[in-house]
Amino acid sequence: MPRPLPTVSDVARAAGVSRQTVSNVLNSPEIVREETRTRVAAAIAELGYRPHASARRLRTRRASTIAVRLDPFAGGISGAVLDRFLHALTERAEARGLSVMLYTAKDAADEIRQFQRLVDGAAVDAFVLASTYDGDPRTEWLIEHGQPFVTFGRPWGIADLDDPLHFWVDVDGRAGVAEAVRRLRGSGARTIGFLGWPAGSGTGDERRAGWAAGVAEGDREGGVVTEGPRAEPARLSAESEESVAAARAATRRLLAQASDLDALVAVSDTLALGALIETGGSLPVVGFDNTPVAEAIGFSSIDQRVDEVAAAALELLELVGRSEAGDPRSHRLITPEVIMRPPGPALGLVG
């Protein structure tokens, strides 16, 4: 029953033209005479012809496939972000005629082995890396081997930030958190605290900076610059590891030293959840990542807009190699979106 698939030759015969003309209709329609083109197109439609992916890849020496690593445990609650990113990426890639292939790896060395395998087998011609760190051997390997890639997440080694060989897309956490602070202030909050990760993680530091900037902005508006509760970052913020339990403890500490808090911004939905549980929902809390949990429970969060990130990543991949030193087009910063959810009963433990 699965009769052999038609080939270019079949189409050519049916349309009364040569193989190459059929190929041209598909790849450079503009060089084919209008009348011929429609005749060939009709034959293609009638036979239900589709180019054989492998044959094409073999001849063109392009895999038209990008590889993405699927992380073992993509970070607890926030794992869903990568998930959504992957979905968006796949969707956008399809639209551009690209395939997305998955691979897994236990660690960086293992991942480099995978690069080797995929590159040597000509199975893939670009990579998307989901989280990189300072001195990441993976990006080094890829650059050294001339493999096109884009990272979701800016390189935190300062030297790499403007490396025109390193293409990246990232979300402007700083702007996102600053905007969240503004929104909270807009809905009446005056003293806004921050629940962050221990200093040192680039991402976390950026988000904290956004909070500080947002708070300072409010101080200026209020005419207060050097004093008042809003000018006391140390007192109004606390640090916690990425776990609900730790977040609860941190929230307890924070409330003890700052009983005047009106609202809180957390560096992640996990911490936001901890804060919400601890406060019983008595304070508005804004998380980060807009995970399904935030949606399910109904608290505010900052959405990374992975769809934009995916689109930008693919655009950058098209530029790889064509870019000059210092080309600003080698990276893209996406502004996230603050999703405010009505305070409502939230955890419903209060009022």
Added chain:
Amino acid sequence: MPRPLPTVSDVARAAGVSRQTVSNVLNSPEIVREETRTRVAAAIAELGYRPHASARRLRTRRASTIAVRLDPFAGGISGAVLDRFLHALTERAEARGLSVMLYTAKDAADEIRQFQRLVDGAAVDAFVLASTYDGDPRTEWLIEHGQPFVTFGRPWGIADLDDPLHFWVDVDGRAGVAEAVRRLRGSGARTIGFLGWPAGSGTGDERRAGWAAGVAEGDREGGVVTEGPRAEPARLSAESEESVAAARAATRRLLAQASDLDALVAVSDTLALGALIETGGSLPVVGFDNTPVAEAIGFSSIDQRVDEVAAAALELLELVGRSEAGDPRSHRLITPEVIMRPPGPALGLVG
């Protein structure tokens, strides 16, 4: 810098043999004389040769690639299950020399269009479907077109259950929930309630049946068969949609009609979370799916063991076509694992 990749011919020249012998070393090593084999293997290692994936696929007419759909929103909190399944599948597939390719689709019709695209392009030679329903047009299409596929989730149309053309793997929710009831009873609970989805979803009904069976089992052990609180399924269970808010409302109703509850099993982690929030953690609750949320907050849950599911799915794919009518090997039922977490402070709102 990216010098051309070595080909079979390069290896053949280096080892002083013919192309075909190199190919044989890779694909049928047993027919090559020991000494020749090691010499060729050495040349392969030295040149860092790897077969060109597309060339091989073209010639062998096998894509060695399985396609998996990435759902738009893979079901709220429980989306992580698919995520973990995908990870496990990718890992196992790699070990078997298979690639995993993604695609997306808005609905069943769209998905069938994708099948068409992938099959006609010879890009893929098997599919894994993640959730099917009664009369699913997708499975019909695949069977009709002779495409190998496996579903994660048994077919709910009774007629299909033994259809030897429909290969499936599923998790035995009934057994899992029954075991959870046993474990709760083991730790002292006597009256165990159930928070389920409205009847009609095959999966949910199975889980409810597991609860009923577990409870009945306890009744027999206790010598009580026809009376006592444990023989009253209607009073001890409630229904809720898959949302935290709905689960809270359902829990409230349930507690109103059964104040003697010692513990609760929920059909999903989402409902379990709702129950936990509503009860403030005063009752042990077991969820389903063992999502990151369950782990983060620390409540018990039933783990689907997606790793086993993935392994089974790939094994079944190897059997597709080779199977006879009524072959019991055309499906596999995996027993999930109950993960009990110490009641601890959980939400810490009590005690």
Added chain:
DNA sequence: TTGCGTCATTTGATCGATCAAATAGGGTAG
């Protein structure tokens, strides 16, 4: 009429591997 340039289309070679069939090199039986 001849020559040349342009546009549309065709022809032959090729990408890198494997399939199918042919060949070489022993060994054993008649």
Added chain:
DNA sequence: CTACCCTATTTGATCGATCAAATGACGCAA
């Protein structure tokens, strides 16, 4: 010594597409 078989290896064709170069058709200027 020939015939025949068996094993190990080689040869030529092929998978389905695109590349690069050749061909044909037509118009226009010399």
